[in-house]
Amino acid sequence: MNIYVYTIRRSLYVIPILLGVSMMIFFLFNFISGDPTSILLGPHATAVQMAELRQELGLDRAWYFQYWDIVKSAFTFDFGRSWTTKQQISSMLSSGAIPSMTVSIPAFIISTVLSISIALLISFFRGGWLDKTVVFVCVTMMSISSLAYILFSQWFFAFKLGWFEISGYENGFPDFVPYVLLPILIWVMMTIGPNVRFFRTVMLDEVYQDYVRTARSKGLSEYYILFKHVLKNAMIPIITYVVIQIPFLILGALLTESFFGIPGLGSMTLDAINGNDFPVIKAMTILTAVAYIIFSLITDVLYTVVDPRVRLK
Amino acid sequence: MSEKILEVKDLVVQFNTDRGVITAVNGVNLEVYKGKTLGVVGESGSGKSVTALSVMGLIPSPPGKIASGSILYRGEELTTIEQTDMRKIRGNKISMIFQEPMTSLNPVFTVGNQIEEVLKLHQRELSKVERKKKAIEMLTLVGIPSPEQRVKEYPHQLSGGMRQRVMIAMALSCEPDILIADEPTTALDVTIQAQILELMKKLQKDLGMAIIFITHDLGVVAETCDDVAVMYCGKIVERGDVKTIFKSPQHPYTIGLLHSIPAYDSTTGEQKGRLTTIEGMVPSLFDLPKGCSFQDRCGYASDRCRSEEPSLDDVGNGHGVSCFTPVQK
Numbered sequence: 001m002n003i004y005v006y007t008i009r010r011s012l013y014v015i016p017i018l019l020g021v022s023m024m025i026f027f028l029f030n031f032i033s034g035d036p037t038s039i040l041l042g043p044h045a046t047a048v049q050m051a052e053l054r055q056e057l058g059l060d061r062a063w064y065f066q067y068w069d070i071v072k073s074a075f076t077f078d079f080g081r082s083w084t085t086k087q088q089i090s091s092m093l094s095s096g097a098i099p100s101m102t103v104s105i106p107a108f109i110i111s112t113v114l115s116i117s118i119a120l121l122i123s124f125f126r127g128g129w130l131d132k133t134v135v136f137v138c139v140t141m142m143s144i145s146s147l148a149y150i151l152f153s154q155w156f157f158a159f160k161l162g163w164f165e166i167s168g169y170e171n172g173f174p175d176f177v178p179y180v181l182l183p184i185l186i187w188v189m190m191t192i193g194p195n196v197r198f199f200r201t202v203m204l205d206e207v208y209q210d211y212v213r214t215a216r217s218k219g220l221s222e223y224y225i226l227f228k229h230v231l232k233n234a235m236i237p238i239i240t241y242v243v244i245q246i247p248f249l250i251l252g253a254l255l256t257e258s259f260f261g262i263p264g265l266g267s268m269t270l271d272a273i274n275g276n277d278f279p280v281i282k283a284m285t286i287l288t289a290v291a292y293i294i295f296s297l298i299t300d301v302l303y304t305v306v307d308p309r310v311r312l313k
Numbered sequence: 314m315s316e317k318i319l320e321v322k323d324l325v326v327q328f329n330t331d332r333g334v335i336t337a338v339n340g341v342n343l344e345v346y347k348g349k350t351l352g353v354v355g356e357s358g359s360g361k362s363v364t365a366l367s368v369m370g371l372i373p374s375p376p377g378k379i380a381s382g383s384i385l386y387r388g389e390e391l392t393t394i395e396q397t398d399m400r401k402i403r404g405n406k407i408s409m410i411f412q413e414p415m416t417s418l419n420p421v422f423t424v425g426n427q428i429e430e431v432l433k434l435h436q437r438e439l440s441k442v443e444r445k446k447k448a449i450e451m452l453t454l455v456g457i458p459s460p461e462q463r464v465k466e467y468p469h470q471l472s473g474g475m476r477q478r479v480m481i482a483m484a485l486s487c488e489p490d491i492l493i494a495d496e497p498t499t500a501l502d503v504t505i506q507a508q509i510l511e512l513m514k515k516l517q518k519d520l521g522m523a524i525i526f527i528t529h530d531l532g533v534v535a536e537t538c539d540d541v542a543v544m545y546c547g548k549i550v551e552r553g554d555v556k557t558i559f560k561s562p563q564h565p566y567t568i569g570l571l572h573s574i575p576a577y578d579s580t581t582g583e584q585k586g587r588l589t590t591i592e593g594m595v596p597s598l599f600d601l602p603k604g605c606s607f608q609d610r611c612g613y614a615s616d617r618c619r620s621e622e623p624s625l626d627d628v629g630n631g632h633g634v635s636c637f638t639p640v641q642k
Contacts, residue, residue, distance in 0.1 A: 127375070209416065210411065210413050210416040211416065211417060211418055213371070213411065213417070214411065214417045214418065214419070214480070215419070216371055217369055217403060217404060217408065217409045217411075217484075218403065218404035218408070218430065218434065218483070219399075219400040219401065219402070219403035219405055219434055219435065220404075220430070220434060221400060229419050229422075232421045232422070233420070233421055306421065307420075307421060308420070308421060308467040308469070309467070
C-alpha cells in the first residue's frame with residue numbers, strides 16, 4: 001500500500017473521533033454549564049426577558065438542530081456570532097490567529113531547534129560536567145512558575161532596562177516586532193527546560209544501542225554517529241512530541257498574551273471565559289479538537305517517512 | 314610460521330564501578346597470525362569480549378580503561394594511538410562482528426546504505442556508483458540471494474542469519490587484516506550457525522585474513538580455530554594449537570570445559586553417559602581469591618594454589634599452561 005492510500009484511510013478514522021468530540025461539546029455546553037440566559041441577564045431577570053433572549057440566541061430550537069450546528073461548524077468554521085461583541089466569530093478567529101502566531105511560531109521554532117542542538121551537544125558529552133550543569137539548569141527553569149517569568153521580565157527587562165516594550169501590539173510587519181520579542185523570549189525560557197530534558201532522554205536511549213557500537217566499529221567519528229545514526233532514530237519520538245505542539249501555536253498562549261496585551265486567540269479565549277461568551281468558548285474548543293486531530297494525523301503519516309519499520313496497513 | 318600481525322602483551326583492562334575498581338582483563342598475551350584463526354574461549358565475564366573491544370579501541374571510557382600492557386598491530390602501538398588514526402584502522406584493517414545480529418544494524422537505514430558507509434569512509438577513491446556495485450558484490454560474497462534487491466531493504470526485512478551475513482559483508486568490505494568475531498553465531502539457530510561458520514571459513518581462505526573467534530562453544534572452536542586461548546577471570550589459563558588443547562589439555566579448567574560438551578554415539582545418536590559439569594561458580598571479580606582464581610572449583614588445588622598465583626608457562630610446542638598441578642596423561 002502506498003503512502004497516499006494510507007493517508008486517506010487514516011483520515012477516515014477522523015470521522016468517529018469528530019463525532020465523539022462534538023457530542024461531548026454539546027453535552028458540556030447544553031447540560032452541564034447551566035442556563036446561559038440566567039448567567040447573561042443576572043439574578044433579577046424576568047421569565048419573559050429570559051424567554052426572549054433564549055429565542056434570540058436560538059436556544060429554544062430542538063436539541064438536534066443545536067447539535068447539528070456544532071458538527072457543521074467543525075467543517076465550515078462558521079461558529080455564528082459572539083454574544084458580547086456581536087461579531088462573526090470566524091472573522092474574530094482569523095484576525096486573532098495572526099497576532100498569536102507572530103509570537104508562537106518564532107518562539108516554537110527557536111525553542112525546538114535550540115533544544116535539539118543542546119540535547120545533541122550534551123549527549124555527546126554525556127555524564128560530564130557540561131551535561132550535569134545543563135540538566136541542573138533545565139530542572140531549575142522548569143521549576144519556576146510562568147507567572148514569575150512574565151512579571152519579572154516585564155519589570156526587569158522592559159521597565160528597568162527598557163530593552164523591550166512592556167505591553168501592547170501593532171498590526172503589520174515590521175511594526176509588531178518590538179512587541180513580540182519579550183513574549184518570544186519568555187516562551188523559549190519556559191519551554192526549553194522540559195524540551196532539552198525530553199530530547200536528551202530520547203537521544204541517550206539511542207546512544208547505548210547496539211547499532212551505535214557497530215557504527216563505532218566501522219571507524220565512524222562520534223560526531224557523525226550522533227548526527228546520522230542517533231538523530232534519525234531519535235526523530236521518531238521527537239516528531240510526535242514536536243508536531244503535537246503545533247495546534248497550540250495557533251491557539252496562542254493564554255497568560256502571556258493577556259499579560260502583554262497581544263490581541264491573539266489566547267487573550268480572546270480568556271476574555272470569552274470571563275464574559276460567559278459561550279459561542280466563542282465553544283468555537284475555540286472545536287478548533288482545538290480539529291487542529292489536534294489533524295496534527296496527530298500528520299504525525300502518523302510522518303512516522304512512515306522516518307521509520308521504515310512502520311508498516312502501512 | 315606465517316606473519317604475526319597482532320600481538321597483545323600483558324594487557325590489563327580495568328573498570329571503575331560503584332563498588333570499586335575491577336580488573337576485567339589481567340595480563341593477557343595473545344598473538345594473531347595472518348590467515349589463522351585464534352579462538353578465545355571462556356565463560357561469561359572471563360574477559361574475552363573486553364579483550365576484543367580493547368583491540369578495537371572501543372572500551373567504553375569512562376568507566377573502563379587500558380591500565381597497562383600493549384597492543385601491537387603490525388608494529389604499531391594501538392593503546393596510545395590517536396583516536397583519529399585508530400578510526401582509520403577500525404572497520405578498515407581490523408573489523409568486528411557482534412553477538413546480536415538482530416540489533417547490531419541501524420533499523421532506519423537500508424542495508425546498502427550501511428555497507429556503503431564503510432566504503433565511503435575508508436575507500437574514498439570509489440565513486441557513488443562503484444560503492445553501490447561493491448555493496449552488491451559483498452552481499453553476493455556472503456551468499457545473500459538477489460543482492461540487487463536486498464541492498465534496498467531495511468534490516469527488519471531480513472532474518473537473523475541474513476543480518477549476520479550483512480554484518481560480515483560490512484566488516485569485510487574493506488578486506489581487513491583481522492576480523493574479530495564476538496560470539497557471532499550464539500544468537501542463531503544451529504543450522505544457520507553452521508552456515509555462518511562455513512561462510513567465515515571460506516571467506517578467510519579467499520581473503521587471507523586472520524580471525525579472532527570469541528566463543529564459549531568448544532564445538533565451534535574445534536571446527537574453526539587453529540589456536541586456542543582459554544580464559545578464566547581475566548586471565549589466559551591455557552593456550553596452544555587446537556589439536557593439543559583438545560587431545561592433551563593440562564589445565565583442570567580446560568579439562569572441565571571439554572567434559573561439559575555432551576558426547577553422542579556416532580551410530581545410534583544416543584548420548585554417552587551423564588553430562589559432567591564444573592562444580593561451583595565463577596568467583597566475582599570484586600573479590601577474587603588469593604592465588605589461583607580457579608582454586609575453589611578445582612579438584613587438584615593444593616596449599617600453593619591458595620597462596621601463589623601460577624604463571625602461564627610453556628610446556629613445549631607453544632602449549633602454555635597456568636597451573637601448579639597440571640594434569641598429565
